[in-house]
Amino acid sequence: MNTAQRLGFDKNTKLLIIHADDAGLSHSENMATIQALEKGIVNSYSIMLPCPWFHEMAVIAKNNPQYDLGIHLTLTCEWENYRFGPVLPISEVPSLVDEHGHFFKKREQLCKNATPEDVEKELRAQIEKALGYGLAPTHMDSHMYSVGSHPEFFKIYQKLGKQYQLPILVNEQLMQMVGLDPKAHIKEGDFVIDRTYVGEFPYFEKEGLATYYQSILENLTPGANLILIHPAFDEHEMQGVTINHPNFGAAWRQQDFDFFTSEKTMEILEKQQIQLVTWGAIRNILK
């Protein structure tokens, strides 16, 4: 039984979640995310609790309960000048922060410095903050997949998924990207996304991301597929956030927004007989 069948579809069904990460990061990210949900084919998104624009996104989320909302568990802040840290006081999770009380920029720093206790406290606090705001999450995933930066952190991520009865994003490619052994962490019966796609830098630099995404859509295989995008606008705010970081930068995010709100993309989906599915639907089926 492949993943499509497990979710109640024919085994040849090309299932796809088009997922917007990083809601809450900035005003630009928030506006692009809601527009991509409203006008585009993005059908699920996740929100970063520790970010400065979280409150605005929470207001938007509460006004738009029709869209699947996940918790984008966050343990890193990769930006040079736009810095944020834990939702908990830094004195309670001192191993998660740099000299200024901000998250580390890289997974490697997180892996070296963070204690599992602090990781669990902070992730739990992020979930509780979302619930305290009255949000009703459908799933959880992780910013930069940093929950995979250490095997112990990944176990915490799995435990929290179970405790809060929310599906979590588990995928072999992402695990390999962050240096985790999939076999050691995936048990039989765990729900796993078969294939995950994220824009790749060489494509962005050469022909732009649209060509890359189009090729993915035209070559999608049956099972559970997930495209992770980061819609925002190539404007001053996002340029400031992502300064010296062209990978996932402002222009990159604009390309994500443009492609996944274009009519042409919707036609490709139709032509390729791609079946969009949401995290909320997956959660309900897995229950």
Next chain:
Amino acid sequence: MNTAQRLGFDKNTKLLIIHADDAGLSHSENMATIQALEKGIVNSYSIMLPCPWFHEMAVIAKNNPQYDLGIHLTLTCEWENYRFGPVLPISEVPSLVDEHGHFFKKREQLCKNATPEDVEKELRAQIEKALGYGLAPTHMDSHMYSVGSHPEFFKIYQKLGKQYQLPILVNEQLMQMVGLDPKAHIKEGDFVIDRTYVGEFPYFEKEGLATYYQSILENLTPGANLILIHPAFDEHEMQGVTINHPNFGAAWRQQDFDFFTSEKTMEILEKQQIQLVTWGAIRNILK
């Protein structure tokens, strides 16, 4: 001896500080502030420690030590969707925050809820955070003049100015605006700014702020004058920050930026024989 004489100038000297408040609030505010200092006639600014873009502004400040930098002591966050709170953990200053851990929007709420102990802890933490970042402040003032929302808070403000040997903004009009009795709080020998000017909403709504500012410059009187401006750009980010708040909104801030970076304004200053003075110079004279 009038204030001009006290500062070593002829008694008829029209002294003027053109001061940019709110640095650190947003990327837009930071960019407009540094440009107004570089290209315009703004000669002093102050930085908000609790704001999301503080880190960027601190980096800019350290790269530009030639500009006078004050601490814009912050106890309120007036914005609807862009919310921030104390630099201290909210568990340490619970009386300063709303249900979500953010500062209150209004001085009146601060006055009713905040304890002097929490106010002192938080203000001290803001100053220490600035010093910890390696910043060398020349003065202190207060966002929305909220240090004046209660007589006890104002005494703390005065005490901190003395302890850190930094001049603080004391001005009768501002005190009256927030309901403080100037006589009860100004002792003989205290340094007081004679006249403070801030854009006024009716002017903004009718003819725009330029007419208002021009009139102020053409009618300036001898002594110590201070114009408080809030430069930023009328772009999406600032529109998001200031949503439903046209008073001090994005268009308002763009007008501040435009007027105080225009050549015409520089000509008015020259024609009116206005003597620009900085907080740093005042601090050195008062020592």
